[in-house]
Amino acid sequence: MKRGKQLTEEDRILWHTVAVTTTPLKGKALPLESAPIKDAQLTESKVNSADRFAADLDRAPEVKRPTVTMTAPRQTIDRPTRDKIAKGRVVIDGKIDLHGLTQSEAHSMLLGFLHQAYAHDRRHVLVVTGKGASFGSEGILKRAVPAWFATPPFRVLVSGYHDAARHHGGTGALYVRLRRRTS
Structure with missing residues (x-):
């Protein structure tokens, strides 16, 4: 993002929704919102999309890598x-x-x-x-x-x-x- 450019209201809502779902690093505090979000500014679609995004983060399953073995049956030469x-x-x-x-x-x-x-x-x-x-x-x-x-x-x-x-x-x-x- 270029300097001097401000976040849109929708970007700020999305950022806040994601930020509150994370755990801060050791010794760091949860960042405060740069400007309070007024309830009147939120439209129904923005609230629903932000809630769905947060809910999807909570339901996301832990990704496990499949175990792949690279051994083949031993075909021997006599x-x-x-x-x-x-x-x-x-x-x-x-x-x-x-x-x-x-x-x-x-x-x-x-x-x-x-x-x-x-x-x-x-x-x-x-x-x-x-x-x-x-x-x-x-x-x-x-x-x-x-x-x-x-x-x-x-x-x-x-x-x-x-x-x-x-x-x-x-x-x-x-x-x-x-x-x-x-x-």
Whole structure:
């Protein structure tokens, strides 16, 4: 609001209605009205709308955030295949590094990468998510990528995944086995 501009009577009524429904901060008093509101100035519609607004504030339910877990059912690659990949006897046909990407960027890049690998009949790929151990939390991509594998766009491509061997990134990377092409 520009300096020197005064509140209209309706704005003052609305402000007062809201102000009396709040709890002042510690050490602060409830602000007094700048000018008393005369009953004669209030029209029936203004009173009704102010009362409805105050009543809606009282009835407003507490908003609770839904609990969303990002864990997916663990689809594992069989142990002999994992061991062969780790020892280099089964070739890793491709690698994607998702470090430093946002979830939306990582999601689209990973989906595109897996589609391309699937189209070229690649069987095993390495997805580097990073450990994300900054600020005492487990990395968002480390948790999100396995959850994405459970969604329909990825489920048609991925037949299994497992944490990589230490020299391939350990828990910050995943071996991913792609489904075989049917055509």
